[in-house]
Amino acid sequence: MVKDLVSAIAHVECRSEGRGEENPVAVVFAGERFEIVDVLDRAIITSIDAGGPIRHRLWVELEDGRRCELIRIAPDGAWRVRIEG
Numbered sequence: 001m002v003k004d005l006v007s008a009i010a011h012v013e014c015r016s017e018g019r020g021e022e023n024p025v026a027v028v029f030a031g032e033r034f035e036i037v038d039v040l041d042r043a044i045i046t047s048i049d050a051g052g053p054i055r056h057r058l059w060v061e062l063e064d065g066r067r068c069e070l071i072r073i074a075p076d077g078a079w080r081v082r083i084e085g
Contacts, residue, residue, distance in 0.1 A: 010081040012070060024070055027062060027081060034062040 010029035014022035026035050041059040046052070056072040069082040 010079075010083075012072075012079040012081065022072075022077075024058065024060065024079075027060075027068060027070070029081070029083070034064060034066075036060045037063050040067065 010027050012024045013026040013028065013033075015025050016022055024036055026033050028034070038061040039058055040061060041057075043057045045055040045057055047054070053076075054074040056074065058070045058072075059067060060070060061067050067084045071080040071082075072078070073080070
């Protein structure tokens with residue numbers, strides 16, 4: 001059974017790694033902070049058009065058991081969050 005995903009206004013907290021990459025460590029929404037306890041899947045999605053945006057997609061599990069899809073759009077670095085509802 002596929003659960004519905006709900007887009008949410010959220011903030012993704014990241015930790016910088018030595019290679020200059022940012023790894024998400026928590027998601028803040030509805031005034032609460034939820035630690036990311038596991039990264040379930042990662043993908044890099046490129047555009048067919050040259051110079052188009054590159055998206056880094058992660059499926060993560062939060063400390064309360066919910067799962068989120070996090071999408072970071074490069075080069076601007078904006079995060080989009082969709083939460084299982």
